[in-house]
Amino acid sequence: MTTNTVGARVAVVTGAGGTLCSALALELAIQGIKVALIGRTKSKLEIVRDEIEAQGGTAMVISADVVDREAIKKARQEINSKWGACSILINGAGGNQMSAVTTQTVFEPEELGKTTPDKRGFFNIDLDVFQDVVLDNTMGTVIPCQVFGEDMAKNQKGVIINFASMNTFRPLSRVAAYGMAKAGIGNFTQWLASYLAPANIRVNAIAPGFFINDRSKKILLDAGGQPTDRGESILRQTPLKRFGQARELIGCMNWLIDEEASGFVTGTILPIDGGFMADSGI
Numbered sequence: 001m002t003t004n005t006v007g008a009r010v011a012v013v014t015g016a017g018g019t020l021c022s023a024l025a026l027e028l029a030i031q032g033i034k035v036a037l038i039g040r041t042k043s044k045l046e047i048v049r050d051e052i053e054a055q056g057g058t059a060m061v062i063s064a065d066v067v068d069r070e071a072i073k074k075a076r077q078e079i080n081s082k083w084g085a086c087s088i089l090i091n092g093a094g095g096n097q098m099s100a101v102t103t104q105t106v107f108e109p110e111e112l113g114k115t116t117p118d119k120r121g122f123f124n125i126d127l128d129v130f131q132d133v134v135l136d137n138t139m140g141t142v143i144p145c146q147v148f149g150e151d152m153a154k155n156q157k158g159v160i161i162n163f164a165s166m167n168t169f170r171p172l173s174r175v176a177a178y179g180m181a182k183a184g185i186g187n188f189t190q191w192l193a194s195y196l197a198p199a200n201i202r203v204n205a206i207a208p209g210f211f212i213n214d215r216s217k218k219i220l221l222d223a224g225g226q227p228t229d230r231g232e233s234i235l236r237q238t239p240l241k242r243f244g245q246a247r248e249l250i251g252c253m254n255w256l257i258d259e260e261a262s263g264f265v266t267g268t269i270l271p272i273d274g275g276f277m278a279d280s281g282i
């Protein structure tokens with residue numbers, strides 16, 4: 001694996017303090033790749049760096065917001081000066097916010113003109129938060145692609161992996177802003193794959209099904225760790241009848257960064273979802 005990995009020794013992982021990308025960052029480091037860990041909360045990144053170093057790997061922590069282009073450019077400068085150019089970019093930063101999620105699945109007349117936080121429909125949702133979720137996920141992917149993609153374009157080699165979702169393919173109830181953003185990421189991934197092909201940069205996306213993280217835990221599981229109604233409805237439509245585990249994304253990432261194994265693969269959005277996409281629910 002290591003020798004075919006786009007000749008790469010430097011990777012950038014955004015959202016590296018999170019559930020899914022901390023596991024991917026650790027795997028890259030185990031392969032001998034230097035990993036720059038980017039996220040807003042330094043302490044979360046430091047935990048991942050410490051784990052990487054404990055396993056003999058090399059990592060650097062950069063606290064930065066992925067929607068802040070200047071901060072991401074500064075991050076690139078720091079990485080370039082210490083390690084050289086980046087040739088793998090994993091765009092994991094993103095996610096949803098509870099107040100951008102409606103409390104109901106369909107329109108209810110009570111939502112008209114009301115701003116009660118416990119009853120959130122499309123008509124009284126806070127559009128500032130809605131916009132925040134859209135920007136965090138979309139521009140938070142576009143900006144690192146632009147900044148670190150430049151490193152790759154100069155060297156005529158690179159792999160970008162974006163994070164899509166089940167929402168990329170069809171809308172899921174209650175999560176309009178997040179769904180809109182993840183659909184955008186799917187489209188952008190395909191567009192960028194075509195655009196960057198002459199620069200020998202492959203761009204793909206992983207679309208995880210349902211994995212438990214700190215936020216989704218509150219939606220999918222009750223206090224006793226049993227599935228909530230929403231958790232149950234997801235499991236009903238997941239043929240493998242369980243939620244995913246972060247380590248189950250590692251094989252996909254390893255394949256996508258391996259020049260020999262996936263050198264002809266670009267512009268794809270790969271569901272890792274326990275069969276969710278395949279099941280019509282009927």
Ligand SMILES: NC(=O)c1ccc[n+]([C@@H]2O[C@H](COP(=O)([O-])OP(=O)(O)OC[C@H]3O[C@@H](n4cnc5c(N)ncnc54)[C@H](OP(=O)(O)O)[C@@H]3O)[C@@H](O)[C@H]2O)c1
Nearest residue numbers: 015017018019020039040041065066093094095165211213
């Ligand atoms: N878990 C799932 O079931 C699932 C399903 C489909 C897609 N995904 C996607 O997969 C990716 C990783 O998800 P996850 O489950 O690992 O979520 P997570 O545990 O919440 O991790 C996401 C990380 O992104 C960072 N982040 C968010 N906004 C950022 C910003 N503007 N700048 C810098 N860092 C930012 C967060 O850290 P800070 O807040 O400290 O910055 C957090 O550590 C996300 O894009 C998510 O949308 C997840």
